[in-house]
Every structure is written in structure tokens, then in C-alpha cells.
Amino acid sequence: MSGGPPDYAEPFVGWRVWLLSxxxxxxxxxxxxxxxxWEPGRPLQASCLRRRSYLSWIRxxxxxxxxxxxxxxxxxxxxxxxxxxxxxLGPIDRPLACAFGRVMLWGQVLECERGWRASVAYPRxxxxxxxxxxxxxxxPEQIGLDLADYGVPVELLEQDLRSALPELxxxx
Amino acid sequence: MNIGKPKxxxxxEPVEDPVPRKEPRAPEQPPVPAEPVAVPAK
Numbered sequence: 001m002s003g004g005p006p007d008y009a010e011p012f013v014g015w016r017v018w019l020l021s022x023x024x025x026x027x028x029x030x031x032x033x034x035x036x037x038w039e040p041g042r043p044l045q046a047s048c049l050r051r052r053s054y055l056s057w058i059r060x061x062x063x064x065x066x067x068x069x070x071x072x073x074x075x076x077x078x079x080x081x082x083x084x085x086x087x088x089l090g091p092i093d094r095p096l097a098c099a100f101g102r103v104m105l106w107g108q109v110l111e112c113e114r115g116w117r118a119s120v121a122y123p124r125x126x127x128x129x130x131x132x133x134x135x136x137x138x139x140p141e142q143i144g145l146d147l148a149d150y151g152v153p154v155e156l157l158e159q160d161l162r163s164a165l166p167e168l169x170x171x172x
Numbered sequence: 173m174n175i176g177k178p179k180x181x182x183x184x185e186p187v188e189d190p191v192p193r194k195e196p197r198a199p200e201q202p203p204v205p206a207e208p209v210a211v212p213a214k
Contacts, residue, residue: 006185016173032173043191069178076173086173106184113176118184122191151192 011104013172014077014116015126017086018099020138024144029099030153031075032086040149041107043122046107048153066115067110074110074117077103080169097136099147101126102172126154127168 018029029038034049041052046066050073067074083100107119126147130140140156147154157164 004183007182008184009187011184011186011190012182041191041194067181069181075174078173078175082175104190106186106190109182109184111179111182113179115175117175117178124190151194165187 005054006009011106012077012109012116012118013102013104015080015083016077016100016103017083018101018123018126020097020099020133020143026149027143029126029147029150038123038150041151043120046075046076046117046119065108066106066119069110072117075103075105075121076115076117077105077121078115080165080172084165097132097138099126099128123150123152125152125172126150127157127164128154129157129164131158133141 013142018038019032021030023037027129028040030036031038036044036049038044048064048066048068048071050071063069086100094116102124103119103121105116105121109119110117121161126143128140128147133140144154144156149170
């Protein structure tokens with residue numbers, strides 16, 4: 001922290017995509033790039049997980065707090081208009097089996113051109129697209145029950161994502 | 173996630189904890205004591 005007065009007294013709210021990870025206690029949200037599980041009831045504290053050497057198999061300790069302007073670390077969020085490209089990764093344009101939604105960001109929040117990188121984050125509203133989950137053999141209702149442990153609204157989405165996203169953005 | 177170049181850093185200190193508190197489970201109701209049975213007078 002800078003030690004000065006804060007700039008804002010309420011968290012920033014952005015959008016992001018999570019992978020779904022089956023853990024012993026049920027399905028949990030997991031970050032897309034790094035294998036970081038978001039624990040229910042606990043804010044996610046960012047740390048720099050960037051490897052300093054591609055030859056290193058072990059993550060070396062970070063030399064700085066996250067987020068750092070000169071690095072790429074921090075908890076990421078973006079604007080809703082950019083979400084669809086992360087929901088449709090891969091050579092075929094079909095949505096991944098994942099969750100997406102709004103996320104609260106606080107602590108040190110680095111504002112970027114199309115989103116934010118923050119030091120602390122927690123989900124605010126989770127959406128579960130049903131069709132990709134069913135296609136991957138998952139039961140959306142059961143996953144929704146597991147994700148209710150986060151204590152925030154969890155919604156199953158039946159409709160096509162490309163039409164759903166603009167409506168969700170407008171309602172947010 | 174390509175969110176572009178950094179512009180500026182904000183310090184955000186929420187007044188209220190953004191993490192929802194777990195709803196406390198409702199305490200179990202103690203069993204209702206049975207009505208005393210009147211003992212017939214001898």
C-alpha cells in the first residue's frame with residue numbers, strides 16, 4: 001500500500017472467465033492461466049507467478065508485489081465486450097466448459113487499456129453456461145450448487161452466449 | 173488475457189468487506205418438553 005488515503009472506497013467490478021475444477025469438496029473456480037483455485041469465503045490475494053526462466057520447473061519467489069506495472073502479474077478482469085473471445089478459445093468456435101461473471105477488485109488496482117489487474121479479488125456474480133457443461137458430461141445444476149459456496153448469485157444460462165452477453169452487460 | 177498497457181494505479185480500500193459472510197446456520201430448536209401428565213389423586 002502507498003500509505004496515503006485510498007482513491008476509492010468500493011471495489012472495481014470487471015468481468016472474467018474461470019475454469020471449473022473438481023476438488024474434494026466440490027467444483028471450484030480456477031484461474032485460466034495459472035492453476036490457482038479461488039477458495040469460497042476467502043479473497044484471492046495476487047502474487048507474481050511469472051517464471052523468470054523458461055528452463056525453471058519450479059516457480060521462483062517473486063521479487064515484487066502484484067500487480068506490478070513492469071510485469072504481467074495480478075488478478076485479471078476485463079470489460080464484458082471482450083469476454084466472448086475467452087469463452088470461445090480453441091480452433092473450433094465452441095464455448096469452453098467454464099464459468100464467467102463479474103468480479104470485485106480491490107487493494108492495488110492497475111487500470112489498463114481494456115481492463116484491470118488487481119492485488120485482491122472475489123467473485124460477485126457467477127454465470128454457468130449450460131450447453132458446454134452438458135456437452136462435456138457435467139450436470140450444470142450440481143455444479144451450480146457447489147459454486148453456491150461462494151455466497152454470491154450463481155445463474156445457469158440456457159441461451160446462446162453471444163446473445164446472452166449483451167443482455168447481461170446491460171443488466172449489470 | 174490481453175488487457176493492454178497499464179495506465180494508472182488506484183488504491184481501493186472497501187469500507188465494507190466485499191467477501192460475503194457465511195450465513196450462520198439456524199440453531200436447532202430445543203425439543204419441546206412434554207406436557208406434564210397429571211397424576212390422579214389418591
